[in-house]
Amino acid sequence: MTIRDLLREHAPTLSYELFPPRTPRAEATLEATMDTLAATEPDFMSITYGASGSTRGTSRSVVQRLAESHTIPPLAHLTCVDQSRAELTGVIEAYLDEGVRDFLALRGDPPQGQADWRPHPDGLLYASELVTLLREVAKAHGVEDLSIGVTAFPAQHAIPQWRQQGLDILHAKQDAGADFAITQVFYEVDHYRSLVADAREEGIGLPIIPEVMPLVSVTRAHRAAQLTGVATPDALVTDLEAAEDDAAARSAGVAHAARLSSDLLDAGAPGIHVITFNKHEAALELVSQLPLRRTSD
Numbered sequence: 001m002t003i004r005d006l007l008r009e010h011a012p013t014l015s016y017e018l019f020p021p022r023t024p025r026a027e028a029t030l031e032a033t034m035d036t037l038a039a040t041e042p043d044f045m046s047i048t049y050g051a052s053g054s055t056r057g058t059s060r061s062v063v064q065r066l067a068e069s070h071t072i073p074p075l076a077h078l079t080c081v082d083q084s085r086a087e088l089t090g091v092i093e094a095y096l097d098e099g100v101r102d103f104l105a106l107r108g109d110p111p112q113g114q115a116d117w118r119p120h121p122d123g124l125l126y127a128s129e130l131v132t133l134l135r136e137v138a139k140a141h142g143v144e145d146l147s148i149g150v151t152a153f154p155a156q157h158a159i160p161q162w163r164q165q166g167l168d169i170l171h172a173k174q175d176a177g178a179d180f181a182i183t184q185v186f187y188e189v190d191h192y193r194s195l196v197a198d199a200r201e202e203g204i205g206l207p208i209i210p211e212v213m214p215l216v217s218v219t220r221a222h223r224a225a226q227l228t229g230v231a232t233p234d235a236l237v238t239d240l241e242a243a244e245d246d247a248a249a250r251s252a253g254v255a256h257a258a259r260l261s262s263d264l265l266d267a268g269a270p271g272i273h274v275i276t277f278n279k280h281e282a283a284l285e286l287v288s289q290l291p292l293r294r295t296s297d
């Protein structure tokens, strides 16, 4: 069953985000993490895709491994920045031939620090164009059961000058053929409520799955804020700083993530997508605290 169908029939869903390993040791950790998380019977696992190009091949092999060794659908992230239409078409065709049916269509971020960087002359500018290309390639391949996710940004939506542009972009993705959205990380349930309410007003009916990141150390909290531009709440930083050891910090971070997740489910979220950093401990602690129906129930 595709994620589009799971969201219709099995919501709220549980899912995890993994990233491609860079070293043999990291690969072994990922393998173990995948097996441990699989035991919680998630509805899908997503695998990020390096916009910079360095780990694209590894992403593909993780997606393949997940598809081959587990019954859990892989959600293949796919970025279009810095690639030609022909290159992207080749990647999509290879995935389709391997049986992958769920994609997260992204533009990805251009390489940083390259002042002379220009978009690929025969490439795509936005994620919405990648949604269109995915639909075209699937059609040419006779694949009908394609399911496509896109991104949404609750914390940015809380900033008035960004709000309408964000909604217009999400609308363009829906018009191009997206089936669902996954959010960037955020920490206020009201940011999610407001994004969903305004999206519905604008005629955007996509299920919007919130992404939840259990932050288990001050270092990780600072790094996440740097990467996403979304500030970590002071109360969470204070609790992480007060923790006596790693286990206490993890419990504190998981407690915050569990409160947010429960509030999101109460607000009608169609699932929870957990960022794992390829580690299982915090994700398992979090999931054990959530009122999520498992597929075998």
Ligand code: FAD
Pocket: 047, 048, 049, 050, 051, 052, 077, 078, 079, 105, 106, 107, 108, 109, 125, 126, 127, 128, 150, 151, 152, 169, 172, 182, 183, 184, 185, 211
């Ligand atoms: P888009 O939504 O296309 O946005 C890209 C930029 O173009 C934005 O600045 C947007 O404002 C602008 N834009 C979009 N459409 C229009 C339009 N019609 N007119 C004018 N401007 C427009 N990055 C990776 O490299 N690999 C990953 O695997 C990955 N996974 C992610 C998963 C999630 C859930 C999220 C939230 C982000 C992920 N990212 C990933 C980061 C993401 O690619 C960046 O945040 C990116 O800057 C914006 O999102 P996008 O890729 O969906 O592209």
